[in-house]
Amino acid sequence: QSALTQPPSASGSPGQSVTISCTGTSSDVGDYNYVSWYQQHPGKAPKLMIHEVSKRPSGVPDRFSGSKSGNTASLTVSGLQAEDEADYYCSSYVGNNQLVFGGGTKLTVL
Amino acid sequence: QVRLQESGPGLVKPSDTLSLTCTVSGASLSNYYWSWIRQPAGKGLEWIGRIYTSGSTNYNPSLKSRVILSVDTSNNQFSLKVSSVTAADTAVYYCARGSIAPDFWGQGTLVTVSS
Numbered sequence: 001q002s003a004l005t006q007p008p009s010a011s012g013s014p015g016q017s018v019t020i021s022c023t024g025t026s027s028d029v030g031d032y033n034y035v036s037w038y039q040q041h042p043g044k045a046p047k048l049m050i051h052e053v054s055k056r057p058s059g060v061p062d063r064f065s066g067s068k069s070g071n072t073a074s075l076t077v078s079g080l081q082a083e084d085e086a087d088y089y090c091s092s093y094v095g096n097n098q099l100v101f102g103g104g105t106k107l108t109v110l
Numbered sequence: 111q112v113r114l115q116e117s118g119p120g121l122v123k124p125s126d127t128l129s130l131t132c133t134v135s136g137a138s139l140s141n142y143y144w145s146w147i148r149q150p151a152g153k154g155l156e157w158i159g160r161i162y163t164s165g166s167t168n169y170n171p172s173l174k175s176r177v178i179l180s181v182d183t184s185n186n187q188f189s190l191k192v193s194s195v196t197a198a199d200t201a202v203y204y205c206a207r208g209s210i211a212p213d214f215w216g217q218g219t220l221v222t223v224s225s
Contacts, residue, residue: 003154036211038155045204045218046147046155051211089155093210097168099145101155 004029004090004102011108012080020105022073022090028100030071034093037066037075040104041086049088050075077107085109112137114205114216122199122223128192132205132216139163139183143209146179146190148201149218156201160209161188168209195223 005023012018022029022037029035035053038046048057050066053073063078073092077084090102118130132144146158159169161179169177173192181188192199200223206212 034210045215047215048211048213051213057213091155091157091211097160097209098170099157099160099210101147101157104154 002100004092004100006088006090006102006105008103009106009108011110012077013110014080014082016080017076017078018080018107019074019076020088020090020107022075022092022102024071024073024092024100026071028071028092028094029068029073031095032093033068035066035068035073036091037064037073038089038091039084039086040089046089080109082109112207112214114207114214116203116205116216116219118219118221120220120222122195122221123225124196124223125194128190128195128199128221128223130190130203130205130219130221132188132190134186134188134207137207137214139181139186139188142207144181144188145206145209145212147204147206147212147215148199149204150198150201158190158192158203197223199223 037050040046053068054066089104113135122128143160145160161167167179176193178191202218204218205216207214
């Protein structure tokens with residue numbers, strides 16, 4: 001399976017909103033509501049931020065939200081804060097008990 | 111609090127087998143899938159595979175011929191073996207709980223393939 005497509009970078013000023021896209025195909029993102037998003041700070045393990053397209057695990061601020069339209073999923077970070085600067089990865093179930101990740105997006109808080 | 115800790119050699123010779131173990135504390139292995147994910151330096155995440163407590167496994171097709179996952183419920187551990195390694199297998203290896211949306215991750219362990 002091919003990696004999901006994410007923009008290499010995104011940026012926003014504190015307090016603004018930024019949206020990161022994750023594009024797949026009708027066989028993965030478009031076919032299953034099992035898209036997840038992870039935040040990774042340098043040298044740290046990824047942290048689950050969103051699962052099943054739009055569900056937030058306990059403890060994740062509601063500034064983080066997820067959505068999906070067709071073959072593209074999106075992560076929106078509202079009210080940007082300095083600590084949101086990190087790499088963000090999406091993942092999707094692709095059938096046949098397989099999981100695939102996106103290439104990652106580096107979010108810069110200006 | 112669920113904690114996962116990877117352990118194993120940090121240096122493996124080309125053509126040898128990479129072996130890592132993930133020790134889980136604060137939770138039982140039972141009734142969960144457990145996954146391995148890796149990340150080459152400066153690159154993205156790659157799903158390696160998953161194992162259920164019953165021993166049922168699923169692998170990334172690109173690695174399937176070289177990967178074996180196993181589980182040891184008596185010690186609350188699960189393991190990864192990658193055979194015939196090359197420099198392309200150099201990466202930080204993470205173990206995690208869950209399969210579709212891993213929620214608890216280990217800190218990761220760097221494995222370098224070099225002679």
